[in-house]
Amino acid sequence: MAQSLTWTLPGTWRPVRDLSATRREPAPGLVAEDSPDLPADAAFGDLDESALVEASLAGRAGAFDAIVERHRRPVYQLCYRFVGNHEDASDLSQDVFLRAYRGLRRFRGRSSLATWLYRIGVNVCLNRLSVKRPQTESIEEQQHVDTRSESAPERVLRHERAARVRAAIAQLPRKQRATLVLRMYQELSHQEIADVLGSSVGAVKANFFHALSNLKKLLGDELL
């Protein structure tokens, strides 16, 4: 049988015999009682968020897998924005989903699931940053950016410029940084950011203003 790779904690690669078999295996304690109201695992992709949450809480392992599949990219991108490297971002993404799973009963549906996951993600990332300063990836390690439309000098220039901006963002105070990331990259509304950060729309706008002003101070006029 062909071998594939999967991640194991704390972030090292190891071969497993069959990844798909691992995915189908029911989690201990997650074997649900048969319920006529809940669809088969294969149909979870069609459910809306509240139904997925309900199915997860009812013990249907496939339902939480569907939640992960739906939100894994934005959650990973959020984490990457905070830590600036793939390894930490993937570890943190896993942590976000695990904590979401643990706290799923506390999700009341007042905000979207995405907003709730972002809230967990921001907390997880800021906690990590307070414990460990992440190692930002070098340009050479960032291999998967589509650069087909650029010349080599343009690409180098863009990478250098992005590295300077990323370094400046990393120096922003925590709330300013979180606000900027959520607004600029995750494209949340001011109200959604206020929900994530537990603040007001006015405070979000003020934080965003100060984040951009501080970026200007940190970068000087070199990018203007």
Place this chain on the structure above:
Amino acid sequence: MGHLKLDQLIDLAEGPQPESSLPHLIECSACRGQLADLRAMMAAAADVDVPEPSPLFWDHLSARVHEAVAAEGAPRRARMWLGQWFRGRWAMPLSAVTLAAVVIVAMMTLRVGRGPDARTGPPATFDEVAASEPMTWPEDPSLDLVADLAAEVDADLVVAAGFDTHEKASDKAVSQLTAGERSELQRLLKEELARRGA
């Protein structure tokens, strides 16, 4: 007429409010300059990509989460016991330090500077505790560490760990530490102090 407010500048920079709606902008070069700077910084920030990981990565991430969730068991109805959480194989390295902070928050809540009628009032929320006035304590590096850790405690994690942030719940949490857990807490605090060169 005064200069534009921060939220007006943000609304202009982001586009929902047209410049023509604010005549002040025409006559004030300072506000125009500030608006231009905001827009330039937004453009610079927007140009920073997240590198796309390998296409295989997404399924690997899902598989990792699936395995971790499988190790957790079903979502909990009741709160986890401290001991279970403390022994969690995945959460251990990072969470142990945070546990220290959680316990310290509990101890600080119990020991430091609450008014005489504090115990009769409603329970303090986490934010209220975190936002309360700075407290004074004797010079002790371990207390500096405690303050740092407590400032970083995540309210969600506190609740997920089975704690609450009002005083009696904290009291209970502290009293639930076993001798082994206390010993582990001391070890972690010492390690952290050594790491910080305190």
